[in-house]
Amino acid sequence: MSTENxxxxxxxxxxxxxxxxxxxxYGIMQKVEDLSAGRVKxxxxxxxxxxxxxxxxxxxxxxxxxxxxxxxxxxxxALGKEIAxxxxxxxxxxxxxxxxxxxxxxx
Numbered sequence: 740m741s742t743e744n745x746x747x748x749x750x751x752x753x754x755x756x757x758x759x760x761x762x763x764x765y766g767i768m769q770k771v772e773d774l775s776a777g778r779v780k781x782x783x784x785x786x787x788x789x790x791x792x793x794x795x796x797x798x799x800x801x802x803x804x805x806x807x808x809x810x811x812x813x814x815x816x817a818l819g820k821e822i823a824x825x826x827x828x829x830x831x832x833x834x835x836x837x838x839x840x841x842x843x844x845x846x
Contacts, residue, residue, distance in 0.1 A: 747826045749779055751789050755823040758799055758815040764790070767813070798822055 747755070750771075757770035767790075768781050781789075790813060793799045798819035802812040815823070 745822065745825065746829065747822070748789075749775075750781055750785055751793065752823065752826055753779055754781070754786065754789055754793070755798065755815055755819050755826075758813055758819070761802055761812045761814040763810040763812050765810075793819065 753771040753774055754767055756774060757767050762770060764783070764786055768783075768786060771779055771781050790799065794801065794813075796818075797816055799813045800816050802814060804811055
């Protein structure tokens with residue numbers, strides 16, 4: 740499967756960005772809210788569904804935790820970084836095309 744033509748949801752995109760440094764679930768929720776200036780707030784169900792999918796796809800990995808801790812930490816993988824980078828390019832294209840058309844019409 741090509742990694743170039745995948746459009747990510749905001750939840751997945753922000754989760755990948757937040758995992759450039761290892762974090763546990765609650766930390767991801769806080770980081771996403773900070774990155775989006777409070778606009779994107781992940782519910783636990785949304786987050787853990789996304790985490791499960793990204794683990795299956797190999798975009799993130801779970802770090803080995805302490806024996807008695809329920810907190811699992813996750814981090815982005817090389818494939819996840821490729822996916823995030825491709826999404827950034829896709830978003831730049833969307834922005835450039837929107838500016839071209841909208842600003843062209845407003846002239």
